[in-house]
Amino acid sequence: MRPDLLTVDSKKLDAMSREELVRAFEVFSRTGSELVAYFSALEARIVELSRELERSRRLAAIGEVAAMLAHEIRNPLAGMELSVSVLKRQGLDGYQRELLDNIHKGIKRLDIIISDILSFAQEISLKMSRTDIKELILSTVSSLSHRLEEKRLKVKIQSGLSVEDGYIMIDKGYMERVFVNVLDNAIDVSKEGGKLWINLWKTQDEMWISVEDEGPGFSESALERALEPFFTTKTTGTGLGLAICNRIVEAHGGRLILENTEKGGKVSICLPLS
Numbered sequence: 686m687r688p689d690l691l692t693v694d695s696k697k698l699d700a701m702s703r704e705e706l707v708r709a710f711e712v713f714s715r716t717g718s719e720l721v722a723y724f725s726a727l728e729a730r731i732v733e734l735s736r737e738l739e740r741s742r743r744l745a746a747i748g749e750v751a752a753m754l755a756h757e758i759r760n761p762l763a764g765m766e767l768s769v770s771v772l773k774r775q776g777l778d779g780y781q782r783e784l785l786d787n788i789h790k791g792i793k794r795l796d797i798i799i800s801d802i803l804s805f806a807q808e809i810s811l812k813m814s815r816t817d818i819k820e821l822i823l824s825t826v827s828s829l830s831h832r833l834e835e836k837r838l839k840v841k842i843q844s845g846l847s848v849e850d851g852y853i854m855i856d857k858g859y860m861e862r863v864f865v866n867v868l869d870n871a872i873d874v875s876k877e878g879g880k881l882w883i884n885l886w887k888t889q890d891e892m893w894i895s896v897e898d899e900g901p902g903f904s905e906s907a908l909e910r911a912l913e914p915f916f917t918t919k920t921t922g923t924g925l926g927l928a929i930c931n932r933i934v935e936a937h938g939g940r941l942i943l944e945n946t947e948k949g950g951k952v953s954i955c956l957p958l959s
């Protein structure tokens with residue numbers, strides 16, 4: 686809101702009655718305090734925006750360096766994997782084989798980290814298609830069945846969508862990655878024999894998919910920073926899972942919301958319908 690400027694004609698000033706003068710000063714002082722409030726709000730917004738700018742510049746720089754490093758590391762890593770595979774075919778005793786298996790596992794883990802870094806850094810170009818969201822969620826859940834069975838976890842899918850309502854324009858491959866990452870995290874924090882809830886619903890112009898677990902919930906710092914790249918509280922995590930999800934959901938014009946409920950942690954994905 687821009688305050689109007691008060692102008693007083695100096696020739697008319699003498700002719701002004703006392704009340705008119707008092708009224709003019711009242712308007713003047715009100716306008717003055719509105720201006721002060723307006724400028725201090727503006728100042729606060731400028732500080733906030735420059736912090737955001739600095740943060741996104743820093744993140745972009747981290748992304749660039751990480752992508753460069755990932756490219757450089759990938760070639761020697763492929764050579765190492767090949768050498769380990771050749772060595773494994775030699776006549777080895779149990780101890781030697783165990784050592785080589787450990788090296789192989791390490792190489793595979795590094796390769797996953799590099800793929801995550803590259804997919805975080807790469808441009809997202811969406812191939813949108815009309816997709817049955819329920820079907821996509823069911824197939825994602827079944828692709829994680831080995832992990833779910835390992836922990837004897839039950840997944841409850843609650844959908845308020847009719848068959849026709851369940852269709853949405855998305856990039857199926859990218860959105861599947863979002864569901865896999867979110868469910869992977871939920872499985873990580875779940876206790877054996879626990880439950881996961883997936884809820885689907887629609888508002889007039891948005892589709893919502895939420896995943897709720899019975900874990901300890903997001904820590905305070907995770908609630909604030911889990912969407913940033915490389916934020917992790919896990920010993921084996923890269924901290925790129927949710928950062929990648931957030932990029933994908935934002936590329937769809939949607940948003941990712943992290944919160945805690947009385948059950949545990951909850952991640953909601955909100956996608957625009959058009």
Ligand SMILES: Nc1ncnc2c1ncn2[C@@H]1O[C@H](COP(=O)(O)OP(=O)(O)OP(=O)(O)O)[C@@H](O)[C@H]1O
Nearest residue numbers: 870902903911917918919922923924925926927950
């Ligand atoms: N369901 C959840 N409940 C509680 N905390 C969570 C949950 N999901 C994510 N987090 C927190 O957010 C952090 C970041 O998650 P993110 O998926 O980005 O990385 P990560 O799982 O640690 O590693 P990566 O996914 O790269 O293997 C986690 O380390 C954890 O602290």
Ligand SMILES: [Mg+2]
Nearest residue numbers: 866870926927
């Ligand atoms: Mg993760």
